Amino acid sequence: MQCPMPKIDFDIITLAHGSGGLLTNKLLEYGVFDLLKNEELDKHHDGATLELNGKIAFSTDSFVISPVFFPGGDIGELAINGTVNDIAMCGAIPQYLSLSFILEEGLSMQEFWNILVSIKFAAEKSGVKIVTGDTKVVDKGKGDKIFINTTGIGKMHPKANISLQNIKAGDQIIVSDQIATHGIAILSVRQGLEFETTIESDTRNLNDMTLKLLDEFGDKIKLFRDPTRGGVAATLNEIARDANLGIELLESKIPVDVQVKAACEILGLDPLYTANEGVFMAIVAPEIADNVVSILHQFEEAQYASIIGEVVGEHNGQVLINNAMGGKRVVHMPIGEQLPRIC
Amino acid sequence: MKHLTEYRDPELAKKVLHEIEKITTKPWKIMEICGGQTHSLVKNGILTVLPKNITMLHGPGCPVCVTPLHLIDKAIYLAVEKKVILCSFGDMLRVPGSKKSLLEAKAEGADVRILYSPTEAVNIAKENPDKEVVFFAVGFETTAPANALSVLHAEKLGLKNYSILNSHVLVPPAISALMEDPESTIDGFLAAGHVCSIMGYWEYYPLVEKYKIPIVVTGFEPLDILQGIYATVKQLEEGRAEVDNQYARMVKEEGNTSAQGIINQVYEVSDQMWRGIGTIPESGLVLRKEYENYDANLKFKIDIEKAPENAECIAGSIMKGIKKPYECVHFGKMCNPQNPLGAPMVSSEGACAAYYNFSKFKEIV
Numbered sequence: 001m002q003c004p005m006p007k008i009d010f011d012i013i014t015l016a017h018g019s020g021g022l023l024t025n026k027l028l029e030y031g032v033f034d035l036l037k038n039e040e041l042d043k044h045h046d047g048a049t050l051e052l053n054g055k056i057a058f059s060t061d062s063f064v065i066s067p068v069f070f071p072g073g074d075i076g077e078l079a080i081n082g083t084v085n086d087i088a089m090c091g092a093i094p095q096y097l098s099l100s101f102i103l104e105e106g107l108s109m110q111e112f113w114n115i116l117v118s119i120k121f122a123a124e125k126s127g128v129k130i131v132t133g134d135t136k137v138v139d140k141g142k143g144d145k146i147f148i149n150t151t152g153i154g155k156m157h158p159k160a161n162i163s164l165q166n167i168k169a170g171d172q173i174i175v176s177d178q179i180a181t182h183g184i185a186i187l188s189v190r191q192g193l194e195f196e197t198t199i200e201s202d203t204r205n206l207n208d209m210t211l212k213l214l215d216e217f218g219d220k221i222k223l224f225r226d227p228t229r230g231g232v233a234a235t236l237n238e239i240a241r242d243a244n245l246g247i248e249l250l251e252s253k254i255p256v257d258v259q260v261k262a263a264c265e266i267l268g269l270d271p272l273y274t275a276n277e278g279v280f281m282a283i284v285a286p287e288i289a290d291n292v293v294s295i296l297h298q299f300e301e302a303q304y305a306s307i308i309g310e311v312v313g314e315h316n317g318q319v320l321i322n323n324a325m326g327g328k329r330v331v332h333m334p335i336g337e338q339l340p341r342i343c
Numbered sequence: 344m345k346h347l348t349e350y351r352d353p354e355l356a357k358k359v360l361h362e363i364e365k366i367t368t369k370p371w372k373i374m375e376i377c378g379g380q381t382h383s384l385v386k387n388g389i390l391t392v393l394p395k396n397i398t399m400l401h402g403p404g405c406p407v408c409v410t411p412l413h414l415i416d417k418a419i420y421l422a423v424e425k426k427v428i429l430c431s432f433g434d435m436l437r438v439p440g441s442k443k444s445l446l447e448a449k450a451e452g453a454d455v456r457i458l459y460s461p462t463e464a465v466n467i468a469k470e471n472p473d474k475e476v477v478f479f480a481v482g483f484e485t486t487a488p489a490n491a492l493s494v495l496h497a498e499k500l501g502l503k504n505y506s507i508l509n510s511h512v513l514v515p516p517a518i519s520a521l522m523e524d525p526e527s528t529i530d531g532f533l534a535a536g537h538v539c540s541i542m543g544y545w546e547y548y549p550l551v552e553k554y555k556i557p558i559v560v561t562g563f564e565p566l567d568i569l570q571g572i573y574a575t576v577k578q579l580e581e582g583r584a585e586v587d588n589q590y591a592r593m594v595k596e597e598g599n600t601s602a603q604g605i606i607n608q609v610y611e612v613s614d615q616m617w618r619g620i621g622t623i624p625e626s627g628l629v630l631r632k633e634y635e636n637y638d639a640n641l642k643f644k645i646d647i648e649k650a651p652e653n654a655e656c657i658a659g660s661i662m663k664g665i666k667k668p669y670e671c672v673h674f675g676k677m678c679n680p681q682n683p684l685g686a687p688m689v690s691s692e693g694a695c696a697a698y699y700n701f702s703k704f705k706e707i708v
Contacts, residue, residue, distance in 0.1 A: 325565060328388045332700045341691040
């Protein structure tokens with residue numbers, strides 16, 4: 001997917017591109033507006049005016065990933081998918097996004113353009129319109145190439161009733177795909193930790209899948225969550241704590257790519273605590289669990305969907321994992337970022 | 344990866360567990376030397392399925408835990424005051440110094456970088472000729488060859504801006520020290536497989552002879568550890584005290600002789616301070632005189648006050664197998680991973696971290 005870069009006067013972003021003057025206008029006109037065009041954005045107004053009825057979902061996220069380009073994606077794609085997925089997790093249909101850039105002086109125009117093109121395609125794929133935005137430039141050294149904030153709005157799915165309060169003992173926990181792929185893809189290109197691999201980030205929009213499940217099962221879907229930072233472990237600990245219920249996982253059922261597993265072994269990391277982008281978890285009524293998995297398997301992005309555990313009425317607030325040997329351990333809330341071990 | 348699933352085969356594990364149960368007639372206390380083994384024991388729930396009369400004691404084989412407090416303060420001093428690029432293995436970063444950790448120093452603006460390989464630090468030195476680069480070279484025999492190699496690489500490249508802050512410890516003298524401790528109740532050892540893949544196991548013959556204890560070289564996967572325990576119990580039940588090698592797929596009697604050659608070229612044996620345990624004679628490695636230009640201690644003439652250890656922390660007793668983490672009154676209360684009293688609570692190989700992270704609640708310990 002490529003779009004040729006228009007001729008813009010400068011090869012790099014300068015402070016003047018954020019000044020609000022001529023260069024800002026040129027950058028917006030020949031870059032952002034042209035590429036992302038839609039009837040709202042075309043008005044070039046201070047904000048967007050939207051027609052919205054009924055209950056909406058509203059979410060925001062900031063993206064500061066380093067490196068900006070990584071195997072399988074870039075910050076632009078991530079910024080769209082991240083907020084689209086947060087809206088989807090609420091049980092809503094993502095519709096409109098805002099898009100704000102904080103650019104570091106010196107960012108190459110080509111890199112910025114490539115990020116914009118990723119944004120365009122990610123927005124198209126997930127069916128959202130970018131209707132308002134902002135661009136600021138900071139001095140060299142005050143940023144890390146580019147920071148992006150996106151905020152999104154979506155209409156609630158008419159059959160959705162996503163709430164922690166609905167979760168009961170016996171409900172089944174499903175992950176939509178192999179976990180930890182994104183976190184390991186990013187780590188493989190971090191300075192000092194580089195290793196050769198073909199692992200690519202799984203960043204993608206998840207709303208097609210969540211909406212299909214809501215169409216089919218409505219309020220039998222109790223909760224959607226995307227286990228991004230802190231991984232599956234952090235998300236499940238939050239759920240167990242907030243719902244005041246216990247969670248039991250089956251280690252053998254948790255899908256992890258062979259290469260990702262090997263990288264985790266080498267670096268001393270736990271896939272349960274590693275970040276995801278293209279994976280969601282669903283907590284569903286037991287009677288629909290198998291059907292949910294079958295429907296997910298129809299999507300290319302959810303070939304490894306699996307029931308990984310269940311909600312229980314004991315050890316409330318705690319997540320336990322059972323291994324095939326009969327051993328049991330606590331899956332603790334992560335403290336901070338995982339740090340690779342010595343040996 | 345095939346090997347990973349093989350050594351985690353639940354059916355085989357159950358068989359070995361059953362065999363252990365069959366041969367165990369008396370209570371035995373077995374110490375796994377390496378913190379990686381401790382984590383495997385706890386993480387895989389092995390402690391919850393072992394026969395009740397087998398007690399696992401968790402040994403001192405956590406390099407981060409035994410690195411002296413003073414040295415951590417020195418690393419922080421170099422990063423903060425001397426403005427060096429301080430490179431470290433990841434799990435050193437959360438370990439508390441007397442005032443702060445390297446992670447806190449990093450947050451305050453120090454250039455602290457997490458590396459997986461010490462030779463990467465040499466590349467950083469090459470790319471930053473106007474900056475001093477120091478690698479925090481800690482570890483057991485396992486990491487010694489790579490740390491030594493970084494010095495040889497720096498020498499070959501003629502780099503003047505690379506040095507190491509060194510704290511290297513050795514397993515066999517630690518086993519002697521543990522056995523000489525009057526409070527010791529250890530009946531047998533699982534030796535650390537990775538250490539032995541470098542050093543071999545010839546070093547352990549005099550120890551089994553002197554202390555009449557079985558030492559079984561053991562790997563890190565659930566099946567490795569169960570087999571190691573089985574081999575140790577078998578010896579104990581039969582009244583034998585020998586060196587055995589469970590980890591034969593990785594470990595040869597003589598070890599990796601070229602790695603040993605690199606260690607010996609760069610390092611020499613010396614007395615060494617172990618955090619929480621004290622000084623153990625001839626239990627460490629220091630740079631040889633020919634390589635003293637790469638010694639950060641000498642290069643920066645570090646002269647900072649020696650801070651006292653936190654008196655509330657019983658890390659020493661835990662690493663000697665005298666106490667379990669949950670027997671510490673501060674475990675999980677005043678001492679937790681956000682606010683650790685000692686290193687074993689935050690190191691990825693620390694016994695306290697293993698218990699805290701994987702089995703916080705005593706009923707499943």
